[in-house]
Amino acid sequence: MQLAHLWRYPMKSGAGEALESAVVGEEGLVQDRRFVIVAARGKFVTARTHPLLQRLSLREQGAGHWRLAHLDRPECGEITFATDPQAERLDIQVWADQFTALSVSDEADAWLSKQVGMAVRLVWLGEQSTRYRDVIDQRVSAADGFPLLLANEASLAALNAETPTADHGMDQFRPNLVISGADAWAEDQWQEVRIGDVRFRLVSSCTRCAMVNVDPATGLKRDDKEPLATLARVRRFDDGQVHFGYNLIALDLAHGNVTVHVGDDVEVITHQ
Incomplete structure (x- = not known):
């Protein structure tokens, strides 16, 4: 498994910024x-x-x-x-x-x-x-509730396979860290992961609302109400909410911030 993409959003709800490397601090990616x-x-x-x-x-x-x-x-x-x-x-x-x-x-x-x-x-x-x-x-920064958000490319592919159009991009979910090389929904079983030199704890899965239906390329909500409609069918948990991605906190930052890079290896340290 590898870190496939890094994203930050300097202004809450503003356009995302793709990065090749990013500094991880207590409050999330620096300038996120x-x-x-x-x-x-x-x-x-x-x-x-x-x-x-x-x-x-x-x-x-x-x-x-x-x-x-x-x-x-x-x-x-x-x-x-x-x-x-x-x-x-x-x-x-x-x-x-x-x-x-x-x-x-x-x-x-x-x-x-x-x-x-x-x-x-x-x-x-x-x-x-x-x-x-x-x-x-x-x-915490001005993120909805947690410093960082992780998503899995295979999980997006699995979601697209369930949707009528199968054309959804990861940018609709606004993650910071995107993982490749894992099985679909494997992140449901992770508790701690290491990405490069940084250890992270998965605090909770991320509940989703109609904001995922916004097309970042146009700034308009999709008329088909996707992918939230499909998420409601395939990813509704016992709490009644629909979920995609996981909220993270970085661990072991007592000695200062650490940088992660696209291409860093990803290792699962412990499972749920």
């Missing part, structure tokens, strides 16, 4: 989901309600410098900004978690508000997130 779009009262805005966000690209241009652009509409222009650790702190909410984040710039807020169609602000979690989740006893 460090920015969040928030609306009134600091509540987060995602592609669940605004699927077009998946066509908005936020990319690092150098240490602390970022560029925000629309992938399909160059006429929208672009916004560049630098993060400031001393910027105004705002109260925000991601799901049930309430914490603080840093403002970015009035220009970025105005540009995003125009794309989204309502007043929003872009906020940055800072070098260290103030969001803490008791369930895993550690800080």
Whole structure:
């Protein structure tokens, strides 16, 4: 088994970024989901309600410098900004978690508000997130609930074999780490894995919602309601939810962050 793909998403619900290597820290991949779009009262805005966000690209241009652009509409222009650790702190909410984040710039807020169609602000979690989740006893980025998400190429192939169109891409599921060389759904039996020099614990399988029906290439929801409709048939667990992929935390990072690379060997250390 090998690490086939690495993805990060600097802005929550924004366009993904394929990487050849990535640094793994306590809060996930470095620069993954460090920015969040928030609306009134600091509540987060995602592609669940605004699927077009998946066509908005936020990319690092150098240490602390970022560029925000629309992938399909160059006429929208672009916004560049630098993060400031001393910027105004705002109260925000991601799901049930309430914490603080840093403002970015009035220009970025105005540009995003125009794309989204309502007043929003872009906020940055800072070098260290103030969001803490008791369930895993550690800080977390603006990801839905866990630092990292793993998916298996063979499981996607098995899901596609069950769907009417069989054309779903892994990018619909927005994982960080994609494994090749395993059997379909083998990850259901894994407890700890080693990828390159990093050991990970599979905390829980990932429950899925209608966001997986968004086509990242267009920023539109699919009319056929796939693959959620097929997941509801073949991957509904005892909790009544549908599942695809696994939430991870990295272990043994006491001595600092570690880098993983596409092509790294994957070893199952313990099973469920």
